[in-house]
Amino acid sequence: MNIDQIMVIVISILGIGFTYWFFLGKKDKEVEVSGSVDIIVDGGYTPEVISIPKGKTTKLTFIRKDPTACLEEIVLGDFKIRKQLPLNQKVEIDLSPVKSGEFTYTCGMGMYHGKIIVK
């Protein structure tokens, strides 16, 4: 085996490992929310993971700053909400969860994810 082939093997293994770590190995940082929160939509959701109290109303305000068509809708399937997010406009969603648990929210095509933890 030539030196270049060995290098390709090493770099590929590193590349695969890096891809795995970078995209799939990230730890979700949970933001505790009471009352209301602004979620910026730009290549994903910031904050991505929020925890909200059960039985109370929490106002989520989505603001889309990213023109990607993928992000133009927000879907909170467990709460039966699908909304258009016009660019640079606030879209408010009130949640009054009655069940605790983890609920994901996604873009219209299910490519971008966020999580709502109801405690």
Next chain:
Amino acid sequence: MEQNKKTFAIKGIHCASCVAIIEGSLKKVDGISSAIVNLATEKATVTYDPSKVTDEKLSSAISNVGYIALLDEEVKTEDEEQKEKLKDLRSLRTKVIISLGLGALILWGAFPGLMETSPMILRNFWVQFILATPVQFWAGFTFYRAALSAIKHRTANMDTLVVIGTTVAYAYSVFVILFPHLVQKIGIEPMPYFDTTVIIIGLILLGRYFEAKAKAGTSEAIKKLIGLQAKTARVMRDGKEIDLPISEVIIGDIIRVRPGEKIPVDGIIIEGESSIDESMITGESIPTDKTKGDVVVGATMNKTGTFTFKATKIGGETMLAQIIKLVQEAQGSKAPIQRLADLVSSYFVPVVIMLAILTFAIWYIFGPAPTLLFAILNTVAVLIIACPCAMGLATPTAIMVGTGKGAEHGILIKDAESLEIAHKINTIIFDKTGTLTKGEPEVTDIVSIDKTISSDELLKLAGSIEKGSEHSLAEAIVKKAEEEKLILIKVEKFQAIPGHGVEGFIDGKRIVFGNKRLMDKEGIDISSALSGITEMENNGKTVMMIGRENKLIGFIAVADIIKESAREGLIALQKLGIETVMITGDNQRTANAIGQKLGIARILAEVLPDQKEKEVRKIQAEGKVVAMVGDGINDAPALAAADVGIAMGSGTDVAIEAADITLINKDLRSVAAAIVLSKKTMRTIRQNLFWAFGYNVILIPVAMGALYPLFHILLNPIFASVAMATSSISVVGNSLWLKKKNIV
């Protein structure tokens, strides 16, 4: 003190300190009680006393600290959003045309067999470079932008794949034209691949263009519903008729509607009559005649007469608003079948990137010469062929079209889950009264025994004597007499005999009207009519006899009439292979009679209202998937217990809590239609998912070169982009196809 609230945009905000500066400046203005500036939206929201604060003051407070207030800029309306979308589509189209145009030129100058016919200039690599670069970075900017912002969140998407794929091809091509000797040295002919990258970008943008257009079609139903809303109402205020925007109508307003006008809000007719087309709400194509006391629904069309009505429901309370809300909720909900697709798509892109790296390594090490070229081309093909969008679009687009189509036919589905379960239903329990029957008894037979008395006269006598009674059967008889325009006669010495009937004197003659027990009590011989009476009773009718001067002169049968749509509705269900069951509080004989007429074999009679839920659970325990059809009011627990609760709409309330599906058209044929809709939607979803998964599972390995060892087949990256673009369009297209399918 009066307080106004205003939100407006501010130009020039770029950091958090700007926010503090502007808020500080605004709060100093006398009369402003609160000022909040949002960095993300670049907008300020101010609460102020309008007698003290003017627009000029607001504007100067902001310009004093170096920013510009855009006070006149209105919040974007639906229309403007639409315009913006169209603008986006147009710019996308321009990019597609330019990319594919330049791509075609490059291809002409680079494609073996074709390049010989091209002008020399196009065969120059540097010219190709100049043509390719704007496509890569201008038309492709949207991919770079999306990929970069996703990377910041450590997520990867479709754009990430396109960016890596095309950048690799572009960078290799630039390297080739910069250092052709180096490439030649390792045994590769120095050929750039600008055509590949440009055409890939062009085709993927083209795919997006069609996808965006098609996706707009999936939410058409909601747009149509919103568009039904009337804009103005002709309201009586202070004795005058004025045209008001619908948002200013209040409950209790008296509104006039003329022929050909839309009814603005829900209400009750107080004067006049007309024929009203409710097809846009209920799907029922035959206009309904309405008169004083009848309920009218906003957004329906007044056809012939002029009438005035009192507004009872406005704004978000109207039936149309409730329908829109329900459909929106259903379209936002997730079908259980989608879970797998969601799980896969959250790992999909990173996995594809890893596969692409693997492809590169395998081809570089084990592939035929020139290994580097094969490795690069196949890696690009893997990145480009992968299509996560098709998976993400498979279920929601079909659910959106399915629920929208339901709404058009007066079938409101609460959520995607209900739509999904409905296709598995194999047993349907119908509540009898008010669901299969009209719930109001009607006169069905008038039989005269005495030849000298006509049936009209008999009805006149019965109607007259029953006028004073409060029994529900009496109501049916009096109503019938009024319908026949008979003039009722005054009754003397009227008396009700509980459990038997009534008696009184008409024209000096003693009349008795009631059941067999009354006749026995009076000693009236009914043997001559007994066979006819028994037959009617066996048919589920209630028979009342009329005696004059101790002699039977005739009898009248009353029954709860079966709805016109019931028979057809049940046949449609039986055709679908669904068992039908009837549940009722009636006695066995009446229940059997009705069951027989409708062709229902399984009858649950003498069931008390609170026992219905138990009966539903019993049938579920037999392993059946059960739907319960009822009015949603008395039988709410039974509806909730069933796998799918179907409520017949009542009045202007559509949001029946216990129901998974509400039939606002009150048509029993819609039960079968709802199940057919569910079956067709589920089939579309399965086709979509099969296609989306199958596509990726088969074509990614092909792009990796799985067929090369045996058949020497490789996937050209350009074909990969064609396949990718078609894949998501075909999924959306298949969902749209659902619109064309028949459900009734």
